[in-house]
Amino acid sequence: MKAPLWSVLLYLASGVSSDLSPPGCGINDVGFDYTTLPKVTRKRIIGGEIATPHSFPWLAALENRGILHCGGSLLKGSSDRWFVLTAAHCFHGTSASDWKVRLGVHDISKNESSSESINVKTALIHPQYDTKTLTYDIALIELSSAPQLSRPEINIGCVSGDVAKAGEVCYVAGWGVISSEGDISDVLQLIEKPVLSQTQCRDIFGSNTFHEDSMICAGFIEGGKDSCTRDSGGPLMCYRNNRMEIIGIVSWGIGCGEPNSPGVYASASAGKQWIEANINS
Template sequence: MALLLGFILGSLFTGTAMDLDPQGCGTNSVGFDYSTLTKTNNKRIVGGNIVTPHSFPWMVALKYRGVFQCGGSLLKGSSNKWYILTGAHCLHGAVVSDLEVVLGAHDLSKNEASSETIAIKQTMNHPSFNPITLEYDTGLMELAVPPQIQRPEINFGCVAANKPSSGTICYVIGWGTTSVESAPSDMLQVVDKPIMSQQTCEGIYGTDFRNSSMLCAGYPQGGKDSCKLDSGGPLMCYHNSRMEIIGTVSWGFGCAEPNSPAVYSSTVSARQWIDKTINA
């Protein structure tokens, strides 16, 4: 089976849905213009750039027993409940008391005044998650206490209602390794990636690619990709003057290899479950 990208013990869009589309989601308070991302000279995630600090304020670092393991995204639920969207494989087999998330972070090597660490109340994986095939590799964590959302460094994300068309340039962020053999990045990085058609993904991965719950993105020549420890982090597309999450980093063969695009768990496919869970 594929190499997991993070280890724990292991027309663009149409339609709206307000429960996963709260006012102010997918934006930042540091004045960063997401529309400029495709104009940057992307150089190392693999092949990416260090982001403008706090320009993706829903991004969180998931720690297992105090050690960084996966990424995730802050979502706003009902009744002042708050959740982290991540990969189900990041949570599979983990004890809740061993998990915590860091919000408002940029440089994980520092104890930043902008960041806060919050314990997890409970975890939930998609009911169709298969830890062997990684179908429906979508998980949620309910925070034990509300985050300090009034801080400019912390905001909640949006979950897209529809998958973009193939060829659309989207973005993935993370603190993961910048090559298969390297150490993780201290500072959050971003990389641009075109969405591939489902037919192309199936042609590359065969039966490992489960069309109903997965999507893939990348350049045929490689060079830009998510990698180890980026798991659970968001794949996002710019739409309606904000970023909208369309997937979470799930698996791939190597990192940034030619004709080996990273595979993401589709949050569009899991959207009904996400909505029902965080708004229960």
């Protein structure tokens, strides 16, 4: 259940600087109980399940010239500015005018009454992003107009400033391909993934590939479950403080769901200061 609508709207209309955990973020208004999500299963996004419609109402589908390319998470900036947090590599070599953001959507193949499509005003890339190493693979896209937050299918996400905890079971949602050589999913998919320690991630990928200052990794050592192509930019989320908190951004991997190859995510805590500075500028 969301915070009372009047309190959220009062906060959003106040014009004060925004933090990344405002009232009412990271929860849903469709009655979905996040504590019922699976903790760890081994059934063969890749190896995921269909998410309950609108249970993650901050999820955004990012379309380039009408085709899904990435995911993202809706954030509120200061005054009447709105942003989507996503991956920097999604925007390499593209123009902001080529993109649209779809919010409130569950099935991207349909023109759902709950959804709306908003133009992109500008894309901001983290200044330490490296196209070769994918360090600080973080971007913010500013929307050209405000979303209809009064709808139960649309809400803002929370970005955590806490570091990822090894062993914590977290979740990834997206419309990306559901097999390594397959098609994208029309409906939002969800998987659970345990966070691995930074030592494990470094040992798997090597210190020249896995950069601990801006990356985390999560997944099953035996493989079978993973984010994949066109899930990029979507959130890695953990249930904390009675809400979902974004701890990472889908960045890269070697294959999808391969053994000994967990997914790698841009660290939200590493980018938090830059994110806050830009949504409040």
